[in-house]
Amino acid sequence: MDKVPTICPYCGCGCGLYLHVEEGNIIGVSPIRHHPVNKGTLCVKGWNSFEFIQHPERLKYPLIKENDTFRKASWDEAIKYVANQLTDIKKKYSPDSIGVMSSAKCTNEENYLMMKFARAVIGTNNIDHCARLCHSSTVGGLAVAFGSGAMTNSINEIADAKVLFVIGSNTTEQHPMIGMHMLDAVDKGATLIVADPRRTQISEFAQIHLRQKCGTDVVLLNSMMNVIINEGLVDIPFIKRRTENFDAFERVVKKYPPEIAAKITGVPAQDIKKAARIYATEKRAMLFYSMGITQHITGVDNVRSCANLCMLTAHIGQPMTGLNPLRGQNNVQGACDMGALPDVYSGYQEVSEPSSRRKFERTWRRKLPSKPGLTLTEMFDSVLKGQMKAMYIMGENPVISDPDSSHVTEALKKLEFLVVQDIFMSDTAEFADVVLPAVSFAEKDGTFTNTERRVQKIRKAIRPMYGSMPDWRIISEISKEMGYDMGYRATHEIMEEIALLTPLYRGILHHRLDDNFGLQWPCSDPDNPGTPFLHRKKFAKGLGTFIPVDYIPPAENISKKFPFVLTTGRMYFHYHTGTMCRRTSTLEREYPECYAEINPEDADSLGIKHNSMIKVSSRRGTITVRAYVTDKVSKGTIFIPFHYKEEAVNLLTNPAVDPSAKIPEYKVCAVRIESV
Amino acid sequence: MGSIYMESLILAKSNLSYWLRQLRKEMALIGPLKGENNDIVFKTVENIHEIILDCPALIPSPKEFIFPQKEDMFRFSKDKVENLRNDKKRLIFGVRSCDISAIILFDRFYGEKFVDDYYMSRRNNTVFISIGCNNPDPTCFCIGLGSGPFLSLGFDIQFSDLGDRYLVEIGSTNGMDIVKKFIHLFSQPKKSDYDDQYEAMLSSQARFEKRINLENARQKILFEKVDDSFWEGVAKRCFECGGCVYECPLCTCFNVIDRKYSETEGIRIREWDTCMFRGFTKMAGNIWPADKKVMRTKRWYFHKLIYYPEQFGKFGCVGCGRCTITCPGRIDMATIAYRLKVGENERKAD
Amino acid sequence: MKERLTDLYLPSKAKVIDVVDMTSDVKLFKVMPEKTFKYKPGQFLMVSLWGEGEVPISIASTYGVREEIELCIKRVGPVTSAIHSLKSGDDIGIRGPFGNGFSVNRAKNRDILFVGGGIGIAPLRSLINEVLKNKKDFKKIELVYGSRTPSDILFMDDINLWQKKGVNVILTVDRKDRGWRGNAGIVTEHIGKSRVSFKNAHAFVCGPQVMINAVMRDLSSRGTPEGNIIMTLEAHMKCGVGKCGHCYADGKYICTDGPVFSYKEIKQFNLNGV
Numbered sequence A: 001m002d003k004v005p006t007i008c009p010y011c012g013c014g015c016g017l018y019l020h021v022e023e024g025n026i027i028g029v030s031p032i033r034h035h036p037v038n039k040g041t042l043c044v045k046g047w048n049s050f051e052f053i054q055h056p057e058r059l060k061y062p063l064i065k066e067n068d069t070f071r072k073a074s075w076d077e078a079i080k081y082v083a084n085q086l087t088d089i090k091k092k093y094s095p096d097s098i099g100v101m102s103s104a105k106c107t108n109e110e111n112y113l114m115m116k117f118a119r120a121v122i123g124t125n126n127i128d129h130c131a132r133l134c135h136s137s138t139v140g141g142l143a144v145a146f147g148s149g150a151m152t153n154s155i156n157e158i159a160d161a162k163v164l165f166v167i168g169s170n171t172t173e174q175h176p177m178i179g180m181h182m183l184d185a186v187d188k189g190a191t192l193i194v195a196d197p198r199r200t201q202i203s204e205f206a207q208i209h210l211r212q213k214c215g216t217d218v219v220l221l222n223s224m225m226n227v228i229i230n231e232g233l234v235d236i237p238f239i240k241r242r243t244e245n246f247d248a249f250e251r252v253v254k255k256y257p258p259e260i261a262a263k264i265t266g267v268p269a270q271d272i273k274k275a276a277r278i279y280a281t282e283k284r285a286m287l288f289y290s291m292g293i294t295q296h297i298t299g300v301d302n303v304r305s306c307a308n309l310c311m312l313t314a315h316i317g318q319p320m321t322g323l324n325p326l327r328g329q330n331n332v333q334g335a336c337d338m339g340a341l342p343d344v345y346s347g348y349q350e351v352s353e354p355s356s357r358r359k360f361e362r363t364w365r366r367k368l369p370s371k372p373g374l375t376l377t378e379m380f381d382s383v384l385k386g387q388m389k390a391m392y393i394m395g396e397n398p399v400i401s402d403p404d405s406s407h408v409t410e411a412l413k414k415l416e417f418l419v420v421q422d423i424f425m426s427d428t429a430e431f432a433d434v435v436l437p438a439v440s441f442a443e444k445d446g447t448f449t450n451t452e453r454r455v456q457k458i459r460k461a462i463r464p465m466y467g468s469m470p471d472w473r474i475i476s477e478i479s480k481e482m483g484y485d486m487g488y489r490a491t492h493e494i495m496e497e498i499a500l501l502t503p504l505y506r507g508i509l510h511h512r513l514d515d516n517f518g519l520q521w522p523c524s525d526p527d528n529p530g531t532p533f534l535h536r537k538k539f540a541k542g543l544g545t546f547i548p549v550d551y552i553p554p555a556e557n558i559s560k561k562f563p564f565v566l567t568t569g570r571m572y573f574h575y576h577t578g579t580m581c582r583r584t585s586t587l588e589r590e591y592p593e594c595y596a597e598i599n600p601e602d603a604d605s606l607g608i609k610h611n612s613m614i615k616v617s618s619r620r621g622t623i624t625v626r627a628y629v630t631d632k633v634s635k636g637t638i639f640i641p642f643h644y645k646e647e648a649v650n651l652l653t654n655p656a657v658d659p660s661a662k663i664p665e666y667k668v669c670a671v672r673i674e675s676v
Numbered sequence B: 001m002g003s004i005y006m007e008s009l010i011l012a013k014s015n016l017s018y019w020l021r022q023l024r025k026e027m028a029l030i031g032p033l034k035g036e037n038n039d040i041v042f043k044t045v046e047n048i049h050e051i052i053l054d055c056p057a058l059i060p061s062p063k064e065f066i067f068p069q070k071e072d073m074f075r076f077s078k079d080k081v082e083n084l085r086n087d088k089k090r091l092i093f094g095v096r097s098c099d100i101s102a103i104i105l106f107d108r109f110y111g112e113k114f115v116d117d118y119y120m121s122r123r124n125n126t127v128f129i130s131i132g133c134n135n136p137d138p139t140c141f142c143i144g145l146g147s148g149p150f151l152s153l154g155f156d157i158q159f160s161d162l163g164d165r166y167l168v169e170i171g172s173t174n175g176m177d178i179v180k181k182f183i184h185l186f187s188q189p190k191k192s193d194y195d196d197q198y199e200a201m202l203s204s205q206a207r208f209e210k211r212i213n214l215e216n217a218r219q220k221i222l223f224e225k226v227d228d229s230f231w232e233g234v235a236k237r238c239f240e241c242g243g244c245v246y247e248c249p250l251c252t253c254f255n256v257i258d259r260k261y262s263e264t265e266g267i268r269i270r271e272w273d274t275c276m277f278r279g280f281t282k283m284a285g286n287i288w289p290a291d292k293k294v295m296r297t298k299r300w301y302f303h304k305l306i307y308y309p310e311q312f313g314k315f316g317c318v319g320c321g322r323c324t325i326t327c328p329g330r331i332d333m334a335t336i337a338y339r340l341k342v343g344e345n346e347r348k349a350d
Numbered sequence C: 001m002k003e004r005l006t007d008l009y010l011p012s013k014a015k016v017i018d019v020v021d022m023t024s025d026v027k028l029f030k031v032m033p034e035k036t037f038k039y040k041p042g043q044f045l046m047v048s049l050w051g052e053g054e055v056p057i058s059i060a061s062t063y064g065v066r067e068e069i070e071l072c073i074k075r076v077g078p079v080t081s082a083i084h085s086l087k088s089g090d091d092i093g094i095r096g097p098f099g100n101g102f103s104v105n106r107a108k109n110r111d112i113l114f115v116g117g118g119i120g121i122a123p124l125r126s127l128i129n130e131v132l133k134n135k136k137d138f139k140k141i142e143l144v145y146g147s148r149t150p151s152d153i154l155f156m157d158d159i160n161l162w163q164k165k166g167v168n169v170i171l172t173v174d175r176k177d178r179g180w181r182g183n184a185g186i187v188t189e190h191i192g193k194s195r196v197s198f199k200n201a202h203a204f205v206c207g208p209q210v211m212i213n214a215v216m217r218d219l220s221s222r223g224t225p226e227g228n229i230i231m232t233l234e235a236h237m238k239c240g241v242g243k244c245g246h247c248y249a250d251g252k253y254i255c256t257d258g259p260v261f262s263y264k265e266i267k268q269f270n271l272n273g274v
Helices: A073-091 A108-122 A134-145 A155-160 A176-187 A217-230 A234-240 A246-253 A259-263 A270-279 A299-314 A332-337 A355-362 A376-384 A407-416 A473-483 A491-501 A585-590 A599-604 B013-024 B097-111 B118-126 B173-180 B190-205 B212-226 B226-234 B244-247 B293-312 B322-326 B333-342 B344-349 C079-085 C118-133 C156-164 C209-221 C262-268
Strands: A002-007 A016-020 A024-030 A063-066 A069-072 A098-101 A163-167 A191-193 A208-210 A284-289 A322-325 A390-394 A417-422 A434-437 A446-447 A454-458 A563-571 A595-598 A613-617 A622-629 A637-641 A654-657 A669-675 B005-013 B030-032 B040-044 B070-078 B082-083 B088-098 B126-130 B157-161 B163-173 B256-262 B266-272 C010-020 C028-031 C044-049 C053-058 C069-074 C091-098 C112-117 C141-146 C167-175 C202-206 C229-232 C261-264
Touching: A002 A454, A002 B040, A063 A073, A073 A098, A073 A390, A073 A417, A073 A434, A073 A473, A098 A108, A098 A376, A098 B163, A108 A332, A108 A355, A108 A446, A108 A473, A108 A491, A134 A299, A134 A322, A163 A176, A163 A217, A163 A270, A176 A191, A191 A270, A208 A270, A217 A259, A217 A270, A217 A299, A234 A299, A234 A491, A246 B097, A259 A270, A299 A322, A322 A654, A332 A446, A355 A491, A376 A407, A446 A491, A446 B266, A491 B190, A585 B256, A595 A599, A595 A613, A599 A622, A599 A669, A622 A637, A637 B126, A654 B005, B005 B013, B005 B173, B013 B030, B013 B088, B082 B190, B088 B097, B097 B118, B097 B126, B097 B293, B118 B126, B126 B173, B126 C112, B157 B173, B157 B190, B157 B322, B163 B173, B212 B293, B212 B333, B226 B293, B226 B333, B244 B322, B244 C229, B293 B333, C028 C118, C044 C069, C044 C079, C053 C069, C053 C091, C069 C118, C112 C118, C112 C209, C118 C141, C118 C156, C141 C156, C156 C167, C202 C209, C209 C262, C229 C262, C261 C262
Parallel strands: A098 A390, A163 A191, A163 A284, A191 A208, A284 A322, A390 A417, A417 A434, A563 A637, A595 A622, B030 B088, B088 B126, B126 B157, C112 C141, C112 C202, C141 C167, C202 C229
Antiparallel strands: A002 A016, A016 A024, A063 A069, A063 A434, A446 A454, A563 A669, A595 A637, A613 A622, A613 A669, B005 B163, B030 B040, B070 B082, B070 B266, B157 B163, B256 B266, C010 C028, C010 C091, C028 C069, C044 C053, C044 C091, C229 C261
16 A cells, blocks of 8 residues: 555645555545645545545547537647647637636646647737636736735744734635644634634634625725725835835725725724734734625735735734735646736736847747737637637636626537537536546656645556546647657656746756755746745845725615625635535535525525525526525625535626636626525 | 454564565555655555555545445346455454454444445455554544544554564454464563553553543533534534445445446446435435434434444444545534534634 | 554455336445344445445344345535445445444333335334334334335335334325325324324434424433434534544444434433534
8 A cells, every 4th residue: 555645636735645555546545634625524525535546437538529429539639620620720810819718726836837839839919817816906906016926925924923803704614724723823822703694613712703795805905904004014115115105005905994984894993903913913823714705796805905914014024914815726826927817927927028028939839829818717708709719628627616607607508619628518518519538646656735835746646547647648649649749758858848938936846845845936046945935034026015095885786676695705615616515425415405505684584494495596697596594694684605516606796807807706696586 | 254263473674564465465454654745554565675664544544444435345147146255364463453443343233133245355365464553633533432443452563662572462362373383473561562662652651642522522411401502503514425435444334236337237336325325325216314404413423422332332433534635614523522522602712 | 562453444245136216316336245134123234336435324134134235325526426326236345333223122012103205214124124024022013204205205115014014104294295185284283193192202303403303302202211312413524433532422432332312312422513
């Protein structure tokens, strides 16, 4: 029996675990005791992360659709077919008629290759991935404020912090092992402030729980800053030395005294003041946020407000002090770092910037497009407008994960050519012309970058199941067939190229990642030990910029016809569109069907009983789910997880997006509830 | 397994690797080896000199070798059912005393009344060589339960490190079987060897940091009626990861799942299951008898502290400290026993 | 000495020889096992379908009456749904019989009251037929049986037969329909109509948990000793032999220590809470 150390494939915590392998079978999982993130623990998904790997429903060979049904194909045939189709469409229309979706589930090396494939082989900047739907507002918002859109601190600093301000993050359920560090901090005497409309598990440990109404985060944060300014709790020397644009910002914040904010947010003014004072006066204060902040049409504004709060109180640039967006997917940080985004190459080097473009052109020996491409949400619009003709989707399932699903399926049907590369037959793959069987995390080498910027190695534990192939090999083969031989023999060679072209990753090479559980970027050279916390001495972009932010209400308001606010999210036992967890018996048994959390008062007034079926409708669709009557949600709000394809909540959600980040507003839409 | 046997011998340390190498020709050799970074894990031994004996109780417990996390039970096809019992010979070297104490109870649980053939098949073909702990972890508390650091019976073979040699105590016929063939490598112990073993045990006992009295906790629950708010407080911190159960060398629950490869072919497997999940007691027709987390956390402690003693005369805990390491909510056995002892209010005043 | 190995978890083959539709979601399966075995009323089998899984099903037939075994199965989950798709001639797997089963020895020379709800009539049927084999050993025999609707009443033929043999039967339904002239309401509303001497009677109760709880309290308040109120409990089970742990509740395994318990034991071990 062997135990292969690797990284959990679920959330962004990046916990270390062993896969137990016996004669080519994976028979178990156990945590790595000294791993800095999980320290010998795992969450339920981690403990059960082995089961789906050898599931009989894994895709076993390439499939080609003929007369609306799939038939088995050889790799040779499938690769040639994909290459020819893509080449034809590129010639017939233009490179920009092809869109590429990379994956936050795949390794850094694979995301880099996908980005290279889109830009150098196809010749388009139309590449994006699901970070668009989770943290694009962070990447955009923090780039302008600080110059870097990642978690500023390390996970193992959390336990020693004095104040934890958690806004819009259900940490113990969504980043359980970060939640563990938070509880440790609370046990050591830290003050925990939670701002969340729902009564989450972490909020039960909070000294102050601010239950703002969905979509009013800007008001809440502005009014906290209003208190801090008015009560003289501002760190003036820091603002003078390290930041710019304070005056313009101050003028806006002045408009949000806590008494006015209380009316909009529903949070008592006293609580706002108390939270502001505690956060501002204590050193070693860490701010955490997640989807509750980012998934709004004001996602970028929310993120900017968080950044403003940190700068105002000088809570940045020190250990245990900073602004920490918790990234969702195991490698969503890495997929962004690798430039699987329409406007940047790896390391956030802009495609429109001639010097960086020239650097990539020289190395890749191809002319590269200079105009930023389409975002994921824009790609589907472009398909419907008849501009985009083909898509290559790797390891994503937009049919379930994107807002207003029927819009997405309509677009997928309209495509001339669709390639989907995945480990299971996903709902998106059903629409494909070619389905390519890829491998899971257990069958390949590579690296994942977790939410604290830690680049860690995943290791091949078993041979690829059935006739599947690692994603990086598939991309290379298609590329070769299209006349561009990438010529990598192993993933460490790809990492070498990444290091060459990416200042953030310059010192990150596979052989350096075996000791000390990887390296945290920025890592400037092969001797650099990595960076546990960011913005020391100065911000990545020089001076930090205050950006004034005014309140904009959610895109959709409740009305007589749709009197409830629907907010969506994840739950502990499941993960995203469920392709992995719903094939894991323990996880599926726990929550086998979709449900809606509804407040007891609302349930009473509508005559809805716990566990009875209800119909939830928005302007875009209707689903029928089981009612969970609980005071976790406040009156007037319901919560539905988005993991279930049977009752896909994204049939209801509003596709309205943030104007700059293009992130959809998953957290607020208006619905009507009827008992069935 | 096998019947009880008692004999003591001396093995010079210089003879150990030769002996293991010979044994490895007949059975798979598994031992504590370096894992990622500073970790030590049980793996198949490639290089005998890499075995690390000076380590605490390892994660996960060696129950994984006799009751694996996932075990294939049957392979079925249209007209055939194949029983996939594992009967490979294995030697697990370097197990801790606490784990042997747990295996003794496992043997009773799976062997009494109805004999669990999957467990028994593995157990009959596995020999454990345990080692008296010279170096307990800060999380260890076997000393308060009599399940370590050294055992006087119940093991197949127990090693005691006496510097340049091991005192080898053989406690079962299965243990004797692997010594007998190589008896020329061993010598008879002198009285001073037993004195040295006693000295080693005393010095080990002195190193324990935790003194946990589970009897105290049991009596508190039985006779002083612990308030439900206490258990509510425990449940509030539960992450529902199942780690305590997965790691526990004494947790025995499993789930049975069928997996189809085609319409007529597939396998029936069993997997570790945990009472920490609401689905554990789920019944058809959307009935969830243990929907509240507090019912489940309480049940685990009651099982270990109250019902195990009733059924087996021993606590359902051997003090290995694994739940202390693996519980993200810090509501492990040692912590709860301590909190039951001091009471909630005093703890807050600390 | 090595422990003897058993094929504890290997289901043995049985052939479905007849399937009777009883209601919209209940079917009676008559199965012929490859190897016949003795069983008691109240015992259950682990019924297995390769590829679907196993479920505990109590035996509805009575040993010695007919050779085949009868299993009354309600469609509630994935496994029972799969079983429902079987036809006569198909194979099915069975393990068992497991559980302690009912014992009627202590009820001799006393009144017996059977209280059943829904599919709970299945194990009671096995017991009633057992009792009727030696009817003279007992005094009054009565059955109170509640169903959702008149069309959900199971084993009507048996009930008619029992009545002919002198069993006083009280039927009730939750929801009447047009043809129904009988009682309506839950069983506890009609227990009072029984003519058994509650203080000395033995009661055997089987049905949904809520009903069992209500009946236990009701009978207890009428003076039936707690040790004489007997019922079978249901639980999530994967093994049937006290190993998998799913049915474990406060020191007892429903599968091996039960599924038949007295009200006294249920109170003592706090079983119905879990």
